[in-house]
Amino acid sequence: MIASADLFQDPLPWVLGLPLVSAPVLALLPRWRWGTWGNVIISALTLLASIGLFFRRPEAGPLLFIDDFNIYLVVLTCFVGFTTSVFSAAYIARESKASRLKPLQLRFYHAMYQAFLFTMLLALSANNIGVLWVAVEGATLTTVLMVSLYRTREAIEAAWKYFILCSVGIGLALFGTLLIYLAAQPVMHDGMSAMAWSRMITQAKNFQPELMSLGFVFLLVGYGTKTGLAPMHAWLPDAHAEGPTPISAVLSGLLLNVALYALLRFKMLISANGHALSPGPLLVGLGMLSLFVAAFMLYRRGDIKRLFAYSSIEHMGLMTFAFGVGGPLANFAGLLHMTMHSLVKSAIFFCVGMIAQSAGTKRIADIRGLTASRPLLGWSLVVGVLAIAGLPPMGVFMSEFLVISSTFARSPLLALPVMLGLIVAFAALITKLQGMAFGPPSPLPGLEGGKAPSRATRAAGYVPIFAHLSLALLAGIMLPAPLVSWFQAVAKLLG
Amino acid sequence: MRWEAFAYDTAHLIGATVLMMGFGLLYQRRMAAVIRTYAMQAMALSAAAAWQAHIQDAPHLYVTAAIALFFKGIAVPAALQWLVRKLGIHRTVETALGIGPTMVAGVGLVALSIVLVLPVTENAGALTRESLALAMSVVLLGLLMMITRRNAVTQVVGFMALENGLLLGAVGAKGMPLVVEISVAFSVLVAMTLFGIFFFRIRERFDSLDLAYLETYRGDRS
Numbered sequence: 001m002i003a004s005a006d007l008f009q010d011p012l013p014w015v016l017g018l019p020l021v022s023a024p025v026l027a028l029l030p031r032w033r034w035g036t037w038g039n040v041i042i043s044a045l046t047l048l049a050s051i052g053l054f055f056r057r058p059e060a061g062p063l064l065f066i067d068d069f070n071i072y073l074v075v076l077t078c079f080v081g082f083t084t085s086v087f088s089a090a091y092i093a094r095e096s097k098a099s100r101l102k103p104l105q106l107r108f109y110h111a112m113y114q115a116f117l118f119t120m121l122l123a124l125s126a127n128n129i130g131v132l133w134v135a136v137e138g139a140t141l142t143t144v145l146m147v148s149l150y151r152t153r154e155a156i157e158a159a160w161k162y163f164i165l166c167s168v169g170i171g172l173a174l175f176g177t178l179l180i181y182l183a184a185q186p187v188m189h190d191g192m193s194a195m196a197w198s199r200m201i202t203q204a205k206n207f208q209p210e211l212m213s214l215g216f217v218f219l220l221v222g223y224g225t226k227t228g229l230a231p232m233h234a235w236l237p238d239a240h241a242e243g244p245t246p247i248s249a250v251l252s253g254l255l256l257n258v259a260l261y262a263l264l265r266f267k268m269l270i271s272a273n274g275h276a277l278s279p280g281p282l283l284v285g286l287g288m289l290s291l292f293v294a295a296f297m298l299y300r301r302g303d304i305k306r307l308f309a310y311s312s313i314e315h316m317g318l319m320t321f322a323f324g325v326g327g328p329l330a331n332f333a334g335l336l337h338m339t340m341h342s343l344v345k346s347a348i349f350f351c352v353g354m355i356a357q358s359a360g361t362k363r364i365a366d367i368r369g370l371t372a373s374r375p376l377l378g379w380s381l382v383v384g385v386l387a388i389a390g391l392p393p394m395g396v397f398m399s400e401f402l403v404i405s406s407t408f409a410r411s412p413l414l415a416l417p418v419m420l421g422l423i424v425a426f427a428a429l430i431t432k433l434q435g436m437a438f439g440p441p442s443p444l445p446g447l448e449g450g451k452a453p454s455r456a457t458r459a460a461g462y463v464p465i466f467a468h469l470s471l472a473l474l475a476g477i478m479l480p481a482p483l484v485s486w487f488q489a490v491a492k493l494l495g
Numbered sequence: 496m497r498w499e500a501f502a503y504d505t506a507h508l509i510g511a512t513v514l515m516m517g518f519g520l521l522y523q524r525r526m527a528a529v530i531r532t533y534a535m536q537a538m539a540l541s542a543a544a545a546w547q548a549h550i551q552d553a554p555h556l557y558v559t560a561a562i563a564l565f566f567k568g569i570a571v572p573a574a575l576q577w578l579v580r581k582l583g584i585h586r587t588v589e590t591a592l593g594i595g596p597t598m599v600a601g602v603g604l605v606a607l608s609i610v611l612v613l614p615v616t617e618n619a620g621a622l623t624r625e626s627l628a629l630a631m632s633v634v635l636l637g638l639l640m641m642i643t644r645r646n647a648v649t650q651v652v653g654f655m656a657l658e659n660g661l662l663l664g665a666v667g668a669k670g671m672p673l674v675v676e677i678s679v680a681f682s683v684l685v686a687m688t689l690f691g692i693f694f695f696r697i698r699e700r701f702d703s704l705d706l707a708y709l710e711t712y713r714g715d716r717s
Contacts, residue, residue, distance in 0.1 A: 130672060164650065168638065171657050175634055178664050181671060182616075182623060190670025210615035 011052035012064060012125065015074065018046045019118035027111035032096065032103045035110040036089040042114060043078070043085040046121075050078040060198045065127035067198070069490050073261055074124050076339060080253050080346055081117045083464035087350045088113070088246035090461035094357050094453065095244070100150070109149060109244070116142040116250070123258050128195045132262055133170070133177050136226065139255060140166045147243035158238035165235040166226055173222025173262075179215030180266065183208040197265060201272055209275035219266050220282055226259035228313050229286045229320060230293040240309035241362070245353030248305060252312040253346035257338055260316065264323060264494065271495040283324025284414065290317025291421040298428035303362050304352050307432055308345065311388060314425050315341045321418065322403045323494065325410055331491035333402035336479075340395040340472055341388075347468035348384040351377060354461055355436075360445040364432055369441030380465050382437050387472055389429045390422060395475035502550040506667070509546055510629040512539040513663055514605070517636035520656055521597050526586050526648065530575045533652050537567035540659050544666045556666055563662065571655070579648060592643040600643075604635040626667030633660030 022042040029035050053074065057066050066074070092109070095101045101109070119142060123135035140163070148159035181195060187206045188194040200207075225232040240248045267279045294314035301307040315337070322334030354377055355370065356362050370378030387394035400422060407415040453461075516536035523529045541563035548556030579586070590597070608631035616624040637657030641650050665671055 128672075160647075164641070164654070167654060168641065168657070171634070171654075171661055174661050175631070175664065178661070178668055178671070179627075182627070182668055185669065190672075192672045194670070195672055208615075214611065214615055 009056060010058045011049045011056060012058045012066060014049035015046055015053065015078070016064075016118060016121055016125065018042055018049065019114040019121065023111045023114040023118065026114060027107055029107060029110075032092070032106035032110075035107055036092055039110045039113055040082075040085045040089055043082040043117070046117065047075075047078040047082045050075045050121075060127055060196075062192045062196050063128050063131055064125050065196075065198050066125055067493075068486070069264075069493055070124045070261070072335075072339075072486065072490070073257065074121060076342055077117070077120055077124060077254050077258075080250065080342055080468075081120075083467055084246050084249050084253075084346060084350075085113065086460050087249070087353070087464040088244075090453075090457045091244065091246055091353050091357070093457050093460075098357075105149060109146065112142050112146050113246075116146070120254055120258050124261060127197050128192065129177050129180065129197055129200075129265075130195050132197075132265070133174055136173070136223070136259065136262060137170050139258065140170060140226070143239070143243075143247065143251060143255065146247045147239045149244055149247075150242065152242070154238075155242040158235075158242035162235040162239040165232070169222045169225025169232065171222070172218045172225075176215045176218030176220075176222055176266075179211050179218065180207075180269065183211035183215060197269075200269060204269050204272035205274060207269075207273050207276075209273055212270055212273055213277040216266060216270050216277065216279060217282075219263065220279075220286070223259050223263040223266075224286060227256055227263065227320065228259075228290070228316050230290040230313065230317070233290065233293070233313050236313060237306045237309040240312070241303055241305040245305070245349055245356065248309070249346040249349035249353075252309070252349060253342040256312060256316050257342060260319060260323075260338070263320075267323070268494060280324045280326050283320050285324075287317045287319070287321030287324055288414075288417060288421070290314065291321065291418065291425075292317075295421045295425035295428065298425055298432075301432070302364055304356065304364050304367065304436070305349075305362055307364065307429075308348055308352060308388075311425065311429065312341075312345060314421070315345070315388075318400070318403060318418070318422075322406075325403075325407050325414070326495065327406065327410060328488065328491045329406035329409065330403065331494040332487050333399050333406055335487050335490055335494075336395070336475075337399035337403065340399050340475060343468040343472045344384060344387045344394070344396055347465045347472075348381070348388060350461070350465045350468075351381040351384055355381065358444045359442065364436060366442060367436045369437070369439045371437050373441035373444055376462065378437050380462070380469070382433065383469055384465070385429055385433045387469065389426045393473065393476045394469075395472040395479075398476050398479070502546075506543070506546055506550065507625055509539060509543040510626050510663060510667070513543060513659065514629050514632050514636075517633045517656055517660070518598070518601055520640055520652065521601050521636065521643075522594050524588050524594070526579050526588060526646075527576065529588060529649055529652055530572045530579070533575075533655060534568050534572035536656060536659055537563050537571070540663055541568055543663055547666045551669055553670070559662065559666060563659075567655070567659070575648060575652070588649055589645045590643055591645050597639065597643050601636050601639055604639060605632040608632045608635060623667060623669065627664055630660050630664030630667060633657075633663055636660070 019042065022038065026035050026038050029038060053066055053071055057071070092101070092106060096106060116139060119135050119138035123132055123139060126132040126135055144159050144163045147162055148155050184194065184200055184203070184207050186208070187203050188200065193199055221232065228236040240251055243251070267283070270276050270279050290313050294310045294317060297310045298307060301310060319334050319337050319341070322330045322337065355367060358374065359367050361367065370381060372378070387396050390397050390400045404415050404419055407418060513536055516532055516539055519532040520529060520536070523532055541560045544556050544560035544563055548554060548560060609628050612628040612631055613624060616627060634657050637653050637660055640653030640656060644650055644653060
């Protein structure tokens with residue numbers, strides 16, 4: 001009786017348990033249509049449970065905890081997870097009508113989707129740095145399986161590359177975790193609680209600084225690979241381009257955030273120590289490099305999904321840069337940018353998924369005049385791309401502006417190259433957008449033959465796009481005061 | 496005091512054996528020999544874990560030792576041999592960098608890890624210091640193998656050698672919670688099944704497991 005009452009007191013087991021339990025259930029459901037519905041319903045319930053965290057925050061345990069920093073990422077992950085599951089219902093309906101995916105593959109896809117959500121939520125709410133590592137590894141495994149879903153030559157190469165590069169990255173991150181544990185061991189002693197982050201941060205002053213520095217370098221390379229930082233980004237464009245589009249949306253919008261989050265947790269430990277190497281310059285350097293590499297790569301892209309994958313590298317670089325600069329304002333900007341990028345980039349991938357389905361190609365050169373042939377979709381893409389390129393009044397403009405102005409305040413010389421990088425990327429995106437959105441329309445072979453999709457399918461495709469873009473717009477026009485104070489508190493926490 | 500010296504020397508010896516096998520992997524020219532060397536490395540790792548369990552009085556490490564022995568030392572090599580036979584993979588190892596230069600690079604990496612680890616661990620116990628340096632060497636050698644071998648199976652073996660190095664470090668770290676070891680072993684298991692699927696898919700689509708075939712497709716050079 002008490003146990004069941006406790007279960008309702010604490011939403012965290014629900015947030016983690018719902019996706020975990022539903023994954024095998026979805027794999028067993030005989031009809032894939034039930035699977036799509038189940039996927040949407042479970043994701044909605046998980047979102048509700050995660051909102052419950054605001055009202056009843058559980059106490060920190062040795063394995064799991066919720067604090068000011070991760071609670072908003074948990075809710076963001078659940079939200080994007082839910083909207084993507086809605087979009088995925090529309091996407092899957094079209095794919096299976098075109099019989100590109102078999103029923104068995106679809107069952108597997110839905111199970112993996114929930115397993116993937118579970119690993120991400122576990123990584124975000126992990127207190128033990130070992131559990132954090134296990135969860136990130138699990139997220140890699142589940143996404144590899146989803147990237148290879150289409151089983152084409154390209155998909156298999158992408159999945160293989162992703163798997164090899166990220167496994168090595170993950171291996172190095174484990175070595176880094178081990179070194180951090182050894183640095184902490186004289187103070188924290190043995191046992192499970194020795195790896196609890198919430199205890200480590202209070203004792204971090206007394207850790208061995210040299211071991212921590214060495215460990216952080218491994219962690220930076222390891223989790224940095226997963227964040228998609230240059231020069232370890234080679235897996236990212238392929239994995240985004242060849243997997244199903246809903247997966248590209250969650251990879252870009254959520255998984256990259258999770259890896260960056262893991263890195264930031266360790267950065268906090270290093271900063272709390274005070275004697276170890278200062279992580280700021282490393283993050284600034286890698287972030288800047290990613291920003292530039294990606295910005296120039298944007299020009300040569302011929303594939304629409306790769307284009308936006310490179311744009312994700314650019315934005316992850318910008319966030320890493322902001323957190324590297326540090327200080328309340330730059331951290332605030334980094335956190336805001338994390339949120340805005342998640343919302344806008346996944347909305348863009350939703351558009352791209354529908355475009356690729358109706359145009360029957362992913363080649364940018366073959367996609368023309370979308371605003372004329374499919375006005376609603378075309379204009380959604382225009383709004384999304386303008387938003388991600390950083391035009392006002394969308395939220396991305398706000399966060400990019402804050403990154404630059406806070407950098408100016410601390411070290412003006414750094415702000416100039418960042419501005420340059422952003423302008424280069426902006427011009428590339430606008431050039432590519434112009435061809436796709438305007439001009440005489442190209443034929444849309446994907447739409448010919450067969451019935452038009454039902455109204456429900458259409459709505460399931462568009463509603464997530466509108467929801468994400470309007471939230472980004474709202475954040476750009478007027479950021480709600482509670483959210484601002486929230487971000488400020490977390491920014492202070494990040495140091 | 497003499498017991499402690501003995502405990503330390505033995506741990507050192509076993510760790511060095513794991514490292515030796517790491518070098519062994521680099522100079523084998525035949526696929527079957529690579530897999531056998533990997534099996535021996537896994538068994539040496541198992542001995543290292545068992546010895547650490549004994550001297551640290553940490554019985555849970557025996558579990559790690561058992562997993563290393565039965566799963567990584569016996570089951571995985573057997574499965575790999577079967578795959579090589581079944582798929583008719585080249586029996587000789589194809590290298591991207593010659594054996595000689597690879598060995599030189601390997602020696603350099605070991606020196607690098609000693610230079611990196613020993614100065615920063617002055618306060619830690621001697622056991623931890625040495626085992627950490629050995630572990631890092633094995634990790635870097637595994638990485639080197641992944642870079643310099645072109646065939647998918649040898650690349651996978653390189654990755655598993657890297658994991659052996661990680662485990663060697665983890666068992667040497669005194670009192671590290673069990674979660675990590677089991678999870679690592681478990682993830683190797685998962686990874687292995689995954690590899691199996693991968694091999695079959697690659698086999699379905701390509702006539703060779705040579706990754707150079709994959710590289711014909713390099714994104715969108717349209």
